[in-house]
Amino acid sequence: MIDVQQAEGSSAHSSQRSALPLVNTRLWNSGFLSREEQNALQNAVSPARSVGPNIDLVREGDRTDSLFIVIKGWACRYTTTKDGARQLPALLVPGDVGNLDSLMFDRLDYGVRTLTQATIVALPRDRALALAAQYPGIGRTFTWAALVENTILSKWALSLGRRSARERLAHLLCELSVRLNAGDGNESSFACPLTQEQLADALGLTSVHVNRTMQQLRNDGMVETENRTMTLPDVAGLRRIGGFDPDYLHIKSPAQTQLAE
Amino acid sequence: MIDVQQAEGSSAHSSQRSALPLVNTRLWNSGFLSREEQNALQNAVSPARSVGPNIDLVREGDRTDSLFIVIKGWACRYTTTKDGARQLPALLVPGDVGNLDSLMFDRLDYGVRTLTQATIVALPRDRALALAAQYPGIGRTFTWAALVENTILSKWALSLGRRSARERLAHLLCELSVRLNAGDGNESSFACPLTQEQLADALGLTSVHVNRTMQQLRNDGMVETENRTMTLPDVAGLRRIGGFDPDYLHIKSPAQTQLAE
DNA sequence: CGGTTCGTTGAGGCCCATCAATCTATGTGG
DNA sequence: CCACATAGATTGATGGGCCTCAACGAACCG
Secondary structure (H helix, E strand, C coil), rough: CHHHHHHHHCCCCHHHHCCCCCCCCCCCCHHHCCCHHHHHHHHHHHCCEECCCCCCCEEECCCCCEEEEEECCCCEEECCCCCCCCCEEEEEECCCECCCCHHHHHHHHCEECCCCCCEEEEEEEHHHHHHHHHHHHHHHHHHHHHHHHHHHHHHHHHHHHHHHHHHHHHHHHHHHHHCCCCCCCCCEEEEECHHHHHHHHHHHHCCHHHHHHHHHHCCCCCCCEEEEEEEEEEEHHHHHHHHHHHHEEEEEEECCCCCCC | CCCCHHHHHHCCCHEEEEEECCCCCCCCHCCCCHHHHHHHHHHCCCCCCEECCEEEEEECEEEECCCEEEEEEEEEEEEEEECEEEEEEEEEECCCCCCCHHHHCCCCCCEECCCCCEEEEEEEHHHHHHHHHCCHHHHHHHHHHHHHHHHHHHHHHHHHHHHHHHHHHHHHHHHHHHHHHCCCCCEEEEEEECHHHHHHHHCCCCCCHHHHHHHHHHCCCCCEEECEEECCHHHHHHHHHHHHCCCHHHCCCCCCCCCCC
């Protein structure tokens, strides 16, 4: 069995090369796992594998029997209408689970696709369910993860239904800033590999309009983009624009994460 | 202890008056509960209480330590932007859980409000968590319920982001028809207490536009409304319009529901 | 019968989509 | 090293779907 304690400190910020890929993932940081449960979960996942950009981990409507956890890189869930319009119900950053639904459903009604080169581990459904039944903390962690996703999705629905393009974009950028743990005083900066078309698919807009809206935010000094890096010089202002309140993300940074028991 | 077996048959379609209010709720019908687990869950909920229309069970941002399960009547989750625009992330019909999130989070970032006179039971968070830890089927049921909600919400996001008013309305009506188990060949009919303004808040539209869109669907012979009853004379046609595919709802009708083990 | 809620209708306007072209950066093969 | 191809960002012109504002009708109710 892998001993978590031993390697934990040194690998906290380089999980992609670690033998402990789950460190700092959402499941790991739920706060419900005892050390024993962390070990059990760690031992259940497949070795990390590297995947190129724009590769489907699961296609829309496909069957799968594994959960895919993003260790490094970005991915997304995508859905399409019968006319081919695309809407992303989720952006996945390191630590996120791509398809929690596969825990319960054979068939996914969305696809999961990498956006960048990414490192992925798989957790077989059977093992996940067995662990959930055996360890209360693991079962609780799955429920918690599903509910966090639900919360994020509710906010997206609010944006899609009721916010202007400017507000939507501001809100999403604020959300990403927090989820990537990229805060630093009132300024935030993070690598954002999304094309404007991908942003548009997340925001329910066209890429043309995302472009114009982004320019407006740039002119207002709220955003700087340069070489796939997104800088938010005035996070407080951007939050005001987007009506963003970070509490809903239920983020537990590594520092806050506690072991159960 | 209440004996489920005894009363089950006779109360299948009158759960609101039964001493077994959970019969036919989403949790109950997950298919993961053994008879013992069903009993345990049943014994954990408060007595059913009747609530008037437009009453908040939980206000936006409030703390609560109970899950509210809708036994009879309709309710909704609601969220608002800072400007006061309202978006419903969920419509709740009999059997739905209003605030699964309260299982894990102290504070709700949406409100739960009745739309009609409703019968509600409460499940205290502490007891729910204890049951989930003790009975694997109950833990699994919570996760399953959260994932079903997630799926529905993903579809709503697709509608909000990428579908026209006509498509959105068609899709929602199809969804409600299935969730209410109101099918009957190619025709469907169900009591729908929603005002056009409430529909608008679910669909991310204005009530004026919902009105015009509804008229269009009526002219096309796709919808008939009369006295709070919604009739869909051509479900297949409406599904085509909305791009609706019922599989995603993961409905388990009472007939299909099986006991675990 | 007056008040309230809800549905309906009309006029006008804006936000964002659509279509299309141009520009830039990057990469690739000869 | 350049010609070329491709992906992505940018810009402009135009139009439409839906919003906004406002009024009116219909149903219900105390």
